[in-house]
Amino acid sequence: MSQTIEVRLQNRLSELERVGEVVESFGEAHDLPGKVVQALALCVDEVVTNVISYAYDDQADHQITLRLSLGTGELAAEVEDDGKPFNPLDTPPPDLGRSLEDRPIGGLGVHFLRTLMDGVEYRRDRGKNLLVMKKKLPVKPAQESRECEGGA
């Protein structure tokens, strides 16, 4: 079974449903915990949404590349686009304590990345934006119980 998949997306918001399906089926294929898959699906969605909504000044078709890969104890997702240079990590964090009236609309997508991922990196390389998100996988319960037995 392949540990890496690469999917090409069009810059249309209707592609977000496919993003969700791709992340979920990758999670199922590798028997990943539901919580990890849901967190990754949300963060990839937020990044791709940002790219589709703000990266392009023209009306042309653009290709966005999504790569998912499973390493040792870690899941990684990369989103690559040929839009304007944009580092989502430059966005200041939202003030979550504010009341309804004062609450600004926006900034939540990046907040999800910071909160749900274990590592987020941005690079601009050869005219492309590359955003890499990493999520650590929890230790499998089977291994934990073996350790418990060993220690008992």
Add this chain to the structure above:
Amino acid sequence: MEITEQKKGSVVLLVLTGRLDAGTAGKLEEKLVGLIDAGNRHFVLDFMNLDYISSAGLRVLLMTAKKLKGLNGRIVLASLKDHIREVFDIAGFSAIFPTYDQQDAAVGSFQ
């Protein structure tokens, strides 16, 4: 995403099915704006069949709540699945939106 609409007394009940993301949030926004413009002020959104929400969906909810507050109206939510509740918690939305486990209780909160 599918939206079904019912009127229960003064309350508009919307049941959402599927995904509330940047591709579908516009449909909900349009629906809510139309209903508010038509004079409705009390809303229950039932998330029983909602599988997914992103910040684009949260944005529509926040805009609607702000708008209704200025009109002495209110929006409450019902039947959030655990993973959707978690997104609300991380976004700090659990403190802003009244939520109910059951649709009936959400509708009843307006009486």
